[in-house]
Amino acid sequence: MVSTSTRYHIITTNMTRTKALIEQDPVVKRETDYYNATIKKIKTVDEFIKNDRVFKFAMKAYGLEDMAYGKALIKKLLKEGVTSPQSMANKMSNPLYKEFAKAFDFAGKGAAATSAASATTGAVQRYIQQTLEQQEGKDNQGVQLALYFKRKASSVTTTMGILADKALLKFVQTTFGIPEAASRADLDFQVRNLEKFLNVKDLQDPKKVDKLIQRFNAMWDMNNATSATMSPVLSLFNQSTEQGMSIDLMMSIAKLRLGGS
Missing domain, CATH: 1.10.3700.10 (AGR C 984p-like)
Incomplete structure (x- = not known):
């Protein structure tokens, strides 16, 4: 894959x-x-x-x-x-x-x-885009979420805008490793918690949006690793796919952390 x-x-x-x-x-x-x-x-x-x-x-x-x-x-x-x-x-x-x-x-x-x-x-343009995202989602939901975030990011002006959109929230939770259980907390707490990780003003900056997508893609593959997505290097050492993280993914995430969001 x-x-x-x-x-x-x-x-x-x-x-x-x-x-x-x-x-x-x-x-x-x-x-x-x-x-x-x-x-x-x-x-x-x-x-x-x-x-x-x-x-x-x-x-x-x-x-x-x-x-x-x-x-x-x-x-x-x-x-x-x-x-x-x-x-x-x-x-x-x-x-x-x-x-x-x-x-x-x-x-x-x-x-x-x-x-x-x-x-x-x-x-019509939106219909084509929706169809594209849905088709990609059949093979990899991560790609669908990344495309959706790219399309919607600039329209989000408040933290509540993220909380109100399940797909955007899933993207942000994955990107920063926020547990889904956090969504059950008090609304004010959810807002404060998200603001620790993300400044919504950054969503108006295409470069910062692309940086977030890079980090999301790496985190998504790390969380959904299979034998098909594992690095060939690990297969040489007979590493179990249950470990869930390939060397290239670890390197990517480390770079993204150093570079910030």
Whole structure:
């Protein structure tokens, strides 16, 4: 099995080509073509919800695929919009709902909502990215998390933004060796604990984000080591894979620690 660092590098070195391959997939192309041909014809929330293919495409594009069954909830979300502080979108802890309501802003734009970039080209680009991440996740969840973090990092402005996103939290916990059990602690404690390891302002710096991803990739491979990912050097000495850390991983992590996060 290719290491998380290696696979991530292969994908991101030429992201344009990587996405082009996804776009050429017959299923992806069929759904994308249908969406492009249909979305602008939809003028109301009810029409949007009723068209199952368009609705599921949009939900997947904005990271809400698992909630595609909750049409009543999404209908209420879209009809209330995001203007009022009391709207559902502004009350939900998961920021993806608000992002979705802003992207398909029927409440604010009416029939023109489906002509906005966020509902057309933006949605298609996000769908391709989501598909890429999901496909990579089938072979290595670490690669999926690294790609997700790269995409979302700059949008996070508070520590609560990390705690509200399970995937981001998993990334940070893995990167700094924070036990998952820490998530059961008092919320204020969780915030203070995360801030000991990470300054969210660093997420606005692409170089620091890449450094965090390097460290995450090394930690992920260390925590999920198998005989396929172990260093050939160790196999020469007949080391048990249960030891969980190859020499190259130890060297990588040591360098990252010395360099800071």
